[in-house]
Amino acid sequence: MNGWIMTALAVWLAGWGINEFLVRIRTRERAAASAINIAVPVIFGVVLLVVWEGLVRGLNVPAVLLPPPSVIWERLWASIPNPIWPDFQQTFLKSVLIGYAIGCGSAFIVAVAIDRSPFLKRGLLPVGNFVSALPLVGIAPIMVMWFGFDWQSKAAVVVVMTFFPMLVNTVAGLNATGQIEKDLMATYAASYWQTLAKLRLPMAWPFIFNALKINSTLALIGAIVAEFFGTPVVGMGFRISAAIGRLQVDMVWAEIAVAALAGSVFYGVIALIERAVTFWHPSVRGGR
């Protein structure tokens, strides 16, 4: 068998072995424990890349189908100033972040607004579920029609995509308060807003963060795909599509790597904020 594949196989087995060993270590040191928690997935990721490299080279996969990671890395590194950074600005800093903020923010406000009306809640939620089932690919060209081809239409797609998950989760969260807790507030003759601020909102945070996390990945995907339907000549989605057309597959993967990294960091930041805000929740406190 050829060397590349053998190496890939060996690295895979070694990585697996190391990880099995690492997770069995019981340590009292907090620092050591968190180092292990980071090392294990990193080793897994590195193994994944090495196996990819080995298989692509070993099996002589044409570079226009799937380039090896080393080539992607070179392309990525060389292209950061141009076009990756401008693309990132256009897609992530404008379309994603602005659309995400507007979508989640307005859904939150609407959720609180309809919270007082069971009638609206019963009416809006099924319709909302139906609307959120509209495939994004259908909305994107329409948004381009309405909001022009620059980032505004992409942000609009992101708004539409993030709105309903946030609405549904916030409403569910506001309803998650137990009867006793609500009764307690009733015994104090607390006002609606007092109950909202001191009881129902804190209870709703876990649900709301759930939506914020889901939306963080949805937003990125939405913005990138929306760029398939008309854009200025900048943006990660534009670059991916244009590069496929030019058979610059390494560029495609470089953009994908950036998108995955940005998405993971975005998700991670939200998850960190969640830990801080819902520190009291059993799933954060300890748990298995």
Added chain:
Amino acid sequence: QDLYPLTFQLKWVNQGQFAGYLVAKDLGYYEEAGLDVTINPGGPDIAPEQVIAGGGADVITTWMAAGLAARERGVPLVNIAQPFATTALEMVCSEESGVETTADFPGKTLGVWFFGNEYPFYAWMAQLGLSTDGGDDGVEVLRQAFSADPLLQNQADCISVMRYNEYKQVLDAGIPEDSLTLFNFADEGVGMLEDGLYVMEDRLEDPEFVEAMAAFVEASMAGWEYAEANPEEAAEIVLNNDMSGALTLESQIYQVNEAAALVGDTPALDVEAYEQTVATLLSAVSPDNPAITAEPEGAYTTVVTDAIE
């Protein structure tokens, strides 16, 4: 006897643009020629060059600029025939844009198709000395979706159209022809050969394959001839092959007519036109437009068309 199996990858969805091939298949021309041809339709995001590199097709149609670019990226494509002798890519500007000549371009927004279709445009702008980064002395480029909407909705001053498709859509929308300004890429001196037939270089070492290709090209040309003579029937055939159910007979009759008019007398590549395409591409090399950077070698062959004669 056994039919020679061939997979043929189109660049776009089944439409009048490919009427000759669809007719040839439908009327059994390929079978008569000893071929079992599977026609795979393409789409906006299918790169036929990638498909053939992965072994998903034996022969593809693509534009010459994209074919040459792929060759430079390591997919050894060779042009074996060039059914479309003239070009149909145009740029059309609305009345509101005020564009009458190329001198009016600065400061305007132009719709361009990417995905391997952008090379002629960039060559043109290089020739005009216009930057493509926006600003007052350049043009702003909009990645146009594959439709005529940006013009109809006034999002762009000018858009790319294929003479046989989007141009008709613009007219059908009710915009009078005389209010439009039309630029033909060929007339502007940046015409590049469009739909040609390409195969992987190493396959040509196999005489049996060359023979099959010759039969294929010949049968296809017969298909085109039939389509030109019977546009209604050809349009029906196209419609029968349309899986989206979105095409209308009227538009396809128009398209078949327009497309058939592009087909030359012979499928053989006109070497002069080839050299013009290469020269135009090389004159416009830039980071935005890295079609090719050096004179291609062996990018076409006449063995197939020679075998027909």
Added chain:
Amino acid sequence: MKRLAEGSFVPVAVVVLAIIAIWYAGTIILNTPWQQSVYARADLVDVPLTQFLADVFAQQRPVLPAPHQVAVEFYNSVFNANPSTPRSLIFHAWITLSATGLGFIFGTLLGIGLAVLIVHNRAMDRSLMPWIIASQTIPILAIAPMVVVVLNSVGLTGLIPKALISTYLSFFPVVVGMVKGFRSPEAIHLDLMRTYNASGNQVFWKLRWPAAVPYLFTSMKVGVAASLVGAIVGELPTGAAGGLGSRLLAGSYYGQTTQIWAALLMAAALSAALIFAIGAIQSLTAKMMGAPA
């Protein structure tokens, strides 16, 4: 009467009516510029309002088609077209549905399989989870065409590539839900199993699996909607092979806005129906598993 108001029929109807009203208003606002340019070209002035409205609601290529235009298109392409031809939306819905179904089944099985691995193996838990999350930040939709091409080159064609994109999108909610579900038994329930010296298999089948069933259905609902999106996106590049995705795209190439909206409506109806079906199975299962009515 009181029952009606307390159910969800009346509220939903009211909301739907409100949306339709807003939609009509939007139709007028968005289609007016084009209509005016049409009048200007024809040198028409002082068009009466009724005529104007009639024209705005009957444009060939509206920016936003009026609800009744979409309804008529929907009706025609569903009921007045032979369902075995590409003119019929049923035809396209069926193609999309088969890819969705296949992808959804793959995705659910893959999701459950990964969840089992994660719950039973610490190394898998630690190494897999972050990457599963990262995997979902890859814009698979953006490279779907490439995926289709690459899969074609290894001989996978037709339904399978679309189904695999569906799988990629639908396995994620299932893994996350099932990991939660498999871990949902309380410590005391696990301890009980230990006192019986139950084997790993017994713990799984008699405790973890039934405890996870509610989570399974919840995540399947999310997963099936994702599957549908995946199938539609997978159909975009193979534009000519039929399916709601190709219908959407063809609609946009040939400027048939109304057709796009009808296809969109069908897609949403399909996903609502799928979610409803899973919900029905869920309540049936719950009843069999003794949940309070």
Added chain:
Amino acid sequence: MTSVVSAKGLGLTFETADGPVHALSDVNLSISKGEFVSFIGPSGCGKTTFLRVIADLEQPTAGTITVNGHSPEQARKDRSYGYVFQAAALYPWRTIERNVGLPLEIMGYSKADQQKRIARTLEMVNLSGFEQKFPWQLSGGMQQRASIARALAFDADLLLMDEPFGALDEIVRDHLNEQLLELWAKTSKTICFVTHSIPEAVYLSTKIVVMSPRPGRVTDVIESTLPRERPLDIRETPEFLEIAARVREGLRAGHSYEE
């Protein structure tokens, strides 16, 4: 003597999917200011429901009830009672101190006053030093005491307590019983107290209400003859045992094992 709670022909029927549940039926009861009333009865006899009616958390479906001479709703809005639930129902995102301070915040006490009252009531339930802990860091008994402190923090004259010591062990329970009596003597609050324990009911109350289920009704009201001063060992006196026997009798009469 003014009547703090007065119920006449009170009934409450829950409409459920399986048909109506008669949680209370024809309850007549009057509680005077300063009384300590225990409610005892088998599970499901309506003890909690009765307390909830007083607190305006349930609406009676028959009869009338007044609290401090007004409707229960008015009494609730006047914040005239403190309620201790069967479960501690502390908010997990608040420290013990902030939990006890919750009603004070809502009722708009000044920061300084809040501080003082929190310190005083936590002292009273022996939780000084745990101000900054979160509920999940405390044992069940400590949580229950915190919830009692929360009900005591503001000065309601009426205290409704639903099995507040159910989760505690006997020794702690004895201790808290003593403390509760002491508090009651000091403040002359009116207390309604639900319990499952006969000795507890007898030890604490001036009046013991025995209830029985299906439908929930009052089967016996026993006025205690014990003095108001009650050392713990009063529980070994014949007088105590006699009352306990009577309560047990009443309970057993209305009891069915299958519940």
Added chain:
Amino acid sequence: MTSVVSAKGLGLTFETADGPVHALSDVNLSISKGEFVSFIGPSGCGKTTFLRVIADLEQPTAGTITVNGHSPEQARKDRSYGYVFQAAALYPWRTIERNVGLPLEIMGYSKADQQKRIARTLEMVNLSGFEQKFPWQLSGGMQQRASIARALAFDADLLLMDEPFGALDEIVRDHLNEQLLELWAKTSKTICFVTHSIPEAVYLSTKIVVMSPRPGRVTDVIESTLPRERPLDIRETPEFLEIAARVREGLRAGHSYEE
């Protein structure tokens, strides 16, 4: 007499984020076949932990313990004990019958044998007729009885019961206490029983283990002098009250209010 449980210098320390918790320390105890041993002590003194160590659900960090002369792990693998948890812990998706049958399925009893044993044990805890009900359709007391039936369904000689009657009211509790004694007399099982109630401990046991917290240790072991035959009203005899007083004494000595 053979020793069923024998602990020597047993200790267990939990490592937690806030430092070590000494749940058990230097526990020496021997339990003979056929004994009924109650564990009593304030919350957090390690009663549950001790039972869990016997059941091989926790690993001691010091000392040794044998169950039936073997290690706890061996005893668990031999399925030599039945455990009744503080909460009923029934599986909500199984009917009462299938819940009681759970250990029998796992241990591979034949279908017919399962049927017989389920019927017999449900009979024993007075739940015949409720076979097809789901747990939520039963009251808390009935659920707890079902969980006892589950532990009795297979023939373990050792029964570990962690406050099985904690959630029940006094009347039901009395009834179940009687039944448990009867069962014990009939089957001569060895029973370890955790409770918070002094009368319950005295009424049931041949031996009462009094524990105290921080660290959890045994402060007193009281051998009961009551006869094995025990009618309910034995609880009013001076002998009973004397033992109860001694237990209360032991308890109070080791008690700290802060827990």
